Amino acid sequence: MLTAGISSLQFSAFRNYAQLQLELRASLIVIIGDNGVGKTNILEALSLLSPGKGLRSSKLSQMTTFDITPLPCWTVAANLKEDGFDTILGTGLEYTSSGSEKRRLKINGNIVRSQADFAEHLNVIWIVPAMARLFQESGSIRRKFVDRMAYAFDPTHTNRLHRYEHYLRERSTLLREGRGDSTWLASLEKNLAEDGIAIVHARAEVVRNVTEHQPTDSASPFPRFFAQMRGEVEEWCRHMTAVAAEEKLRLAFANNRTQDAHTGGSVFGPHRSDLFVKHLGKQIPAELCSTGEQKMLLIALTLAFTKVQMEQSNRVTLLLLDDVIAHLDSHYRHYLFQELCQMVEKGAKLQTWMTGTSLSDFVYLKQSAQYIRIKNTTLYDGYDDNDS
Template sequence: MALAAMQSVDMQGTMAPKLAVQKLTLSNFRNYVSARLDVDQGPVLLTGENGAGKTNLLEAVSMLAPGRGLRTAKTREMDRAGGDSPWAVSATVMSTMGEVSLGSGREPEGERRLVRINGANARSQAALGEYVNVVWLTPQMDGLFQEGASARRRFLDRLIYGFDSAHAGRLNAYDKTLRERSRLLKEGRADAAWLDALETQMVERGIAIVAARKTMAERLNLVCRKADGPFPGAGVAVTGSLEDWLGRMPALQTEDRFKQALQENRRRDAETGGAAHGPHRSDLEVTHLGKGMQASLCSTGEQKALLISIVLAHAKLQAAELGTAPILLLDEVAAHLDADRRAALFEILLGLNSQSWLTGTEPGVFEGLLDRAQLFRVANATIERIDNNN
């Protein structure tokens, strides 16, 4: 959809067919020996004490999408301690392409992540992006605007997956080529032709990555610049040398400039590692528009509200463009909002017609949503459905 057309996005949410998990099965995953959860398309509320396994269930859902999940964990780290086999997660999901069976897990003899779709092995985890898009907020993300740029890049890239399932594959291919170039430069034994070939691949993939990020930021700005109830308006921009070049010159000229920079910085890159220029150097900048202040300078509560604003804007954007919102995983988000923001969040989630998964230690934190959601109690890696209609 053209950017101009995006100005007509309904800021109150768009009713759309749901992307939803229907059945989730875990085996030797984190603290679960085995578990099965059957859910409908409405909000899923998981309550229980800290350490019971609530976040582990959200992580299992996140492993139905490309990437390393909401904890950015290595595959072996998700194995159950003392378990006798690698972890596995499977699910029946209603997608825009109809009902689909998805599975993911660690290969028995290594670190590689295996993916199965409708019973058949997938070539890579990127194939999951054709069926499922999952976006999450966790307590660990509260410091997103204070941390290094890599966490912010991962956050933005996760938002892109819902619109461009090939983005994950480009990122993986770029990172692999970058590492290969760095290794050859460090060893000092690569011939110029081989380096030229690697740098050509870096340029092609790198410019595509940067273009996708710039487009995503521009789309988000159209829907999150205006405050949504108690959630502040946010300005979103992607910064970096490639972004600057792409904003000032045509794409082909930007490719030439990037290729030249890689060639000119080979000696420096050999000493420092990596590359002085590239999408791995980009950053996401967010501004609290109501205060005209960079997110990194805002209070902790304001930073959390800005993150929620961006995630909700992305969900509305995806519903408007693609006809369905992403699955939202909100870990302990409601408990850290005041009553007004909590009530507003619940109404927005319901208006999105999105399946959302929320965690909290007590059911009371979900007041106003309980009678419109399905409630589960999690304790010691066991899951019990609770009748919340009484």
């Protein structure tokens, strides 16, 4: 039974779906189908019900079904069920009068301007195959991973990040063009310092919480980890009050104008921070772990996050696990399934969507999950023994 999550989902002209309509009635959704049938596309549509560019970070126009002429604008709408209330979240591509593409956002039919408004209702987090390299990639990917967790506790985190990036770009332009209007620069730097320290605090808080909420029971096969946000500003914040750190960051911006004018960006700030993760069993940093160990660390982090979310936040979480289950040994798989079921039984507002190519990987969930099987773009609802 579904107590909190998406109870219906509709798309038009989205990726390989000219139209799609799904009715959901469970907290665990399993999507099964051969390669290329459109499983990830469904998860991508769900990921667009949160701030950002979705789980593929694609251009908006790339998501429109490309074989329909004239090219329509894609739309995705979902009914979110929570505590007996329904909220309709809608998003889609639209073009501004100047022809640039933007995302239309609607809640209960009313246009909303900020993506943070979506985050007030729903938090979406995902593990996708591309994230297998999370610990090898540049710091920006890890920052995005942490920021997505931070939205869950403070939807205004997304506004702060947008503002910070906007001010940073504006300062870079002024410095590059040599328009050294010091009052304007000083005001930008004050705003940057204010938002910058708030961003550092929000990230540090969520990562600390996640570290503290990892499973401690000996039954967990997932690795224990230590996680921490690291960077120069993080270091200041560990020893200073927020007000003192803000002033130090403001001064750092002011004192580095000449250098920043040459390099673009800024030497200091939360855009330089990184997520450090250590595998406690091995006592080595995540980037030195094997591919399999890194995947397990990522799942362990995500599971811990859903636990914090369950205890501390009131919003519904969608957990999207794209092609994750098939790569787990059966004891990892069963533990993960058990944890997800138990969290929902204990009242977590959590709906998990999992994809795979083989029904047999999900047979353990036969009693609790809703199965959606896709064959040649036709969707079938329900488990079918003939498919396993």
